[in-house]
Amino acid sequence: MRDRSGGGYVVIEGADGCGKTTQARRLARHLAEAGREVLHLREPGSTPLGEALRAVLLDPNSGELDVLSEALAFSAARREMLRREVEPALRRGAVVVVERCFLSTVAYQCRAPLGARAPEDLVREVTTALLGVARPDLVVVLDVGEDVAAARLQAEGRRDRIEARPAAYHAAVRAAMRSFAAAESWCAALLRRDGDAAGRSRIALVDGTRPIEAVATAVRAACEEWLA
Ligand SMILES: Nc1ncnc2c1ncn2[C@@H]1O[C@H](COP(=O)(O)OP(=O)(O)O)[C@@H](O)[C@H]1O
Ligand SMILES: [Mg+2]
Numbered sequence: 001m002r003d004r005s006g007g008g009y010v011v012i013e014g015a016d017g018c019g020k021t022t023q024a025r026r027l028a029r030h031l032a033e034a035g036r037e038v039l040h041l042r043e044p045g046s047t048p049l050g051e052a053l054r055a056v057l058l059d060p061n062s063g064e065l066d067v068l069s070e071a072l073a074f075s076a077a078r079r080e081m082l083r084r085e086v087e088p089a090l091r092r093g094a095v096v097v098v099e100r101c102f103l104s105t106v107a108y109q110c111r112a113p114l115g116a117r118a119p120e121d122l123v124r125e126v127t128t129a130l131l132g133v134a135r136p137d138l139v140v141v142l143d144v145g146e147d148v149a150a151a152r153l154q155a156e157g158r159r160d161r162i163e164a165r166p167a168a169y170h171a172a173v174r175a176a177m178r179s180f181a182a183a184e185s186w187c188a189a190l191l192r193r194d195g196d197a198a199g200r201s202r203i204a205l206v207d208g209t210r211p212i213e214a215v216a217t218a219v220r221a222a223c224e225e226w227l228a
Contacts, residue, residue: 006036006093008227009086009134011101012219014142015173016163017149018208019215020099023142026216027223028097039089043100044077047084053077058160071109071118075126078102082133090134095227101136102127103180103187103203108162112172124186131190138226139191140219141177142208146170181205202226 012024021042028040044054053073056062065073078101089096105127109118144152146167153163180187183201191202204222208215 006095007090008095008138008223009090009098009136010095010223010227011098011103011136011139012142013100013103013139013203014144014177014208015107015146015149015170017153017158018142018144019152019212020142022212023140023208023215023219024097024099026212027219030216030220031095031097037089037092037094039085039094039096041081041085041096041098043081043098043104044074045081046098047077047080049080050077058162060159060161060164062161067109067113067116068118068122071105071123072126074105074109075102075123075130078105079130079133082130086134098136101139102130103139103141103177106180106187107173107176111176112169114166114169114172124190128190136191137202138222139180139203140222141181141203141205142215143174143178143205144208146174148209149174178205 010027012020012027014020024040028038031038043050044057045051053076057070057073081098086096086098105123106120110120110123111117149170150167153159179185181201181203182188183199185203188201188203196202206215206218206222
């Protein structure tokens with residue numbers, strides 16, 4: 001894959017219940033079957049610090065946390081994963097498939113909160129530092145309406161501390177995720193490489209409401225475009 005003698009960093013993003021875990025597993029399996037070394041990771045998590053922070057951040061018993069504390073905790077988990085797992089994997093030429101990235105922090109902590117929000121300029125600065133460790137080649141945002149996502153979570157009986165937030169919050173998360181794909185968003189701009197065509201975004205929006213296999217095909221197509 002481009003620039004890394006076989007390595008690549010792909011993110012599967014989107015709101016709760018959009019199908020990230022389902023699609024990340026499929027993509028990882030597909031790449032492994034194609035003979036690549038693949039690492040499937042999740043944010044927050046995939047390191048001792050990350051999993052400890054995940055447990056606190058998603059536990060309904062943690063109650064409400066200060067929104068900036070939350071943004072920084074997710075960012076700390078991210079940095080740990082980038083340094084300990086992603087960067088070394090890319091250096092040895094592996095493909096890394098990660099559930100979530102900084103877009104989640106911008107959406108969930110900066111854009112969607114109905115009350116106090118984390119300052120976006122600060123999150124942008126922290127993000128810029130993190131991307132210096134490792135930068136996604138492609139972020140696939142699975143776009144699913146709130147009703148569909150809520151029904152999927154309900155069918156699973158799932159409701160962590162963040163999933164339990166009101167419908168208006170989740171609608172705002174989805175709107176934010178959709179907006180990031182625009183080439184002029186600062187999030188897309190941070191992922192741009194020298195040589196990328198003007199107006200092209202490395203954040204690809206994929207319709208996640210279709211059957212699992214159809215979504216998987218669209219995810220693979222996006223990967224082939226950026227990681228060929
Ligand atoms: N395209 C799809 N169509 C129907 N159900 C899906 C689809 N993708 C995922 N699901 C189901 O929706 C639920 C949430 O999916 P999951 O992959 O856990 O989402 P996330 O990791 O984004 O929260 C799971 O029960 C999963 O089997
Ligand atoms: Mg998941």
